Amino acid sequence: MLLLLEIAILLAAAVASAPLWPALAFALVMVFSMGTLGMYAHDQSRENIKSTLLRIMPSFILGFCLMQLLAGLLPDMRLGSMVFLLGGGAVLLARMVVFTSAQSSMLEQRLIIVGDGAMARECMALATSSVSFHPFRVVGFVPVAGELRAVPPAMLLPPDLPLLALARRYAADEIVVTVGDRRNGAFPVRQLLECALGGVPVTDAATFFEREACQIRVDSLQPS
Secondary structure, eight states, rough: HHHHHHHHHHHHHHTSSHHHHHHHHHHHHHHHHHHHTTSGGGGGGOOOOOHHHHHHHHHHHHHHHHHHHHHOOGGGGGOOHHHHHHHHHHHHHHHHHHHHHHTTTGOEEEEEEEOOOOHHHHHHHHHTTTTSSOOEEEEEEEOHHHHHHHOOGGGGGOSSSHHHHHHHHHOSEEEEOOOOOOOOSSSHHHHHHHHHHOOOOOOEEEHHHHHHHHHHGGGGOOOO
């Protein structure tokens, strides 16, 4: 989404003072330059305005050099320096708006965590920290027999209700499974299957850590 938005912004900035084809070349070269310097990396949404500005400046310098090289080969591709200044300012503003909106509480996803042990506590810490790629709100924990409790008792959900009913009652967007021992008979396989078939995504702790923190947690992997 950010890539397409910035192509449109750069194209609009260039079209105001140049024909369509040079403007399109400018937009594609700038996006290529920003991508080369990591401006579409996974962690960009957590950067502040200073870090974003420090990335944009060398990206546009690289893009300016590439456009000058292209203009040397094709004189029709020459653009004024004002186009670069206008494009850089527009990209910076767009990124601030997009990243600020992405962290809004209106976009929080509601999580139910199955398990109440140490891994469940770590998943909650990741979900509520700034490290997480998406904003989350942990609704509560479903206790499972055989685990050593490590989460706040006040956040425990009623264990007598089926998981799908809990998910619908608390409007959960996702269920994260943190149970370590899944072969002791207490693991709610059937209920998790009902949730998946009922439209509530089910994710294990290892996948959750990999997706949200770009980490592979060896201690959360299962023998299978």
